[in-house]
Amino acid sequence: MKTEGRRSETGVVTLLTWLSKALNRRTSEELLGMRLKAYLALGYVREHPGTTQHELESAMLMDANGVVIILNELEALGYSIRRRDPNDRRRHIVELTESGKRALEGADKARESIEDDVLATLTPDERETFRSLIQRVLDGLMQAVPEPRL
């Protein structure tokens, strides 16, 4: 990627695109024990108990179809279950199984190890700064326009 020799101002969009691609290459399915998407979805469900599929759609920036595919996959693995919302029987509430919680914790460890590797050039302080900056950018984006073009 040879970014060191770059003239001066490679855009943040460009840099982030590359970084994300490099991250995806390292975050392999073997390490996580599941696909990255499944890990992200499972993590979201853990932080937001009682989530519906509709909420997952907007939260994960996926379409309804994609959510179904991921949940089918997670259920096949025994990591999550869908049950009907008694208050509105059109809705499905997504919940983690015990097995799913354990798998998620294992994947968390793998992710932390990947991050230690990826962020090796940063000091602990810089890592925290980096994390909080990304978080703030994300919060700003989500607050501004939840669904840019859909």
Next chain:
Amino acid sequence: MKTEGRRSETGVVTLLTWLSKALNRRTSEELLGMRLKAYLALGYVREHPGTTQHELESAMLMDANGVVIILNELEALGYSIRRRDPNDRRRHIVELTESGKRALEGADKARESIEDDVLATLTPDERETFRSLIQRVLDGLMQAVPEPRL
């Protein structure tokens, strides 16, 4: 995406994956005047004159096939040309056309405008910090293992 209500330590891998996805949604083809991939490739060629396709492969984290597809696209638009390397006639050297340079400059402006929008929540100082942190992480990654798993 609702990251504000999150427990505490959503991983950097997770945050970056979301951010990249949100960025892709905003960086539309109409705004850039070309696809994001084409823009990235064109930008790389500008910063690295005399690049071969093989170099583009590793630089852009693409396979040989993908490079061919992008270059076909760029040539069809009249933005770049391939010519044989006289020193090693197996190689193709990629160069920008005048039209390609102009298109790239236009895309740069669009990208800057997107970035202003995306990084709106950060102060100018924070933006520069953010940029340099990403840059350092990338440099570290590329230096450590140019091709993680290929």
Next chain:
DNA sequence: TATTGTTATACTCTATAACTATA
């Protein structure tokens, strides 16, 4: 024989629309 680039092919992902059930 190894390397560079191309082509062909298959696989995955994403997006769209049609369908079912509930409201």
Next chain:
DNA sequence: TATAGTTATAGAGTATAACAATA
């Protein structure tokens, strides 16, 4: 009629391997 979820299908994107030209 509108919404939540599912299914089916088509298009784009990505990866694999076979191939041609050159070293």
